[in-house]
Amino acid sequence: MAKRWSTPAAESLRVGPGFDFAAFDTAATPGWEGSRKKAESLTAENGEEMSELQERLYAHGRTGGTRSVLLVLQGMDTSGKGGIVRHVMGMVDPQGVQLKSFGKPTPEELSHHYLWRIRNALPVPGRIGVFDRSHYEDVLVVRVNELVPPDVWEPRYEEINAFERELVDAGTVVIKAAMLISKDEQAARLRERLERPDKHWKYNPGDIDEREKWDAYQEAYQAVFDRTSTEHAPWYAIPADNKWFARLAVAELVLESLEGLDLDWPAADFDPAAELARLERS
């Protein structure tokens, strides 16, 4: 596989101590030395490897294994979360992917603890779960819009860390990808949705209300990075102004996680020779 990473994605994109979101370049391609064309062809190659490893993970889940993967996608409107689902996770057998999109909570969801709907959507063993938005909304949109008072959202960071610790201990690899675009790039993408009738359905006037709180969101994201990029479930900051780079980066992170599971094909719990003999008689 022709790699053009000078530094593995998991290393170059990882949010560590001292990460400064205000100084982050959303148009950069950290760790990647190749062209856009090379990136696209590596993304496709990664897709084939992901497919093969996903099938092993699935087989493992079907035979009593406990491992799973959870990809958490967060980002402002138009940051490309849906594109990751379509173009990256779309390369993998749909039977192996468990996708959940979190919108405004329903009355039923609001009547429960905020992690209730999250727990209900966790990937079963053998699957790659994908969250389009997640429990982080409960310290992002909720904090920015003051939907609950600070003494309610404040303890959530620690609670989320403990929750994710629990997931990891149970066998789930948690990949948290923050899709980060500049305010100008968001304007360009919203403009496109407004100018093209075939994109109107993707536009919501509320998108501009949220855009007007850009600085408050930057601050809320900084708090998320500072307080929830843990050893067991680190954040990856994905510069997403270039869709091709964001897709390559997420494909790399998912592939590296699958490789890290180091799964073999499960051993048969039956006698293949005896079954072959039964088959020939049937």
Place this chain on the structure above:
Amino acid sequence: MAKRWSTPAAESLRVGPGFDFAAFDTAATPGWEGSRKKAESLTAENGEEMSELQERLYAHGRTGGTRSVLLVLQGMDTSGKGGIVRHVMGMVDPQGVQLKSFGKPTPEELSHHYLWRIRNALPVPGRIGVFDRSHYEDVLVVRVNELVPPDVWEPRYEEINAFERELVDAGTVVIKAAMLISKDEQAARLRERLERPDKHWKYNPGDIDEREKWDAYQEAYQAVFDRTSTEHAPWYAIPADNKWFARLAVAELVLESLEGLDLDWPAADFDPAAELARLERS
């Protein structure tokens, strides 16, 4: 689009009155005059068209529309249901596909009416639902294995017709694809699962128990075709010994259904010019 169908798939594969399953050629390619290579390239082209139309369907669902599609896949073990999900539905944005695989009912499912778990898994408006096995198990495996007495399964055919009528009236296009292989082809595929360690996990000794009831299954499928291939929800008999043909055939059926919905992009429920002005100020 270079077509090589002498007769549209929906016509050449449709199960009509007098359909005789015992005389059905599972290695045929009814209506298709092209090569395997042409079939594979047309399947890929269909994937692109399905993708475009699926996005319209999704947009329609997001803006108050009621239409959806439900693809029901039935067939004996190894008939290629999973391959259809992977290779045909895998060509479409995973966000637009709602996949459900029905196994042996859980105790909770058994405590409800047999259609309960089916109703819970129906596609929401705007989605393409895919059932890997379905309510037809309740007149196939249940009938063959006498899991309930005849006076319980006997009324189910009419009940299923009424249920599907209800779905169609609510806006769902129901495509029922029976993946049909010969007994010899099943032996070859089971043999491969037994001979290749990377396929062992797909094998279950119970597969041979079911295989030994081949004739009873043929009879149960014939009853399904005779009694539930209705005007509103016809069956399509897919000769599935050739995987490439089965995939092309199902891709064609799904594409034709999407085309039949004749959906435009939804109109904006906001004023694009006013929103563009708001955007420029933001």
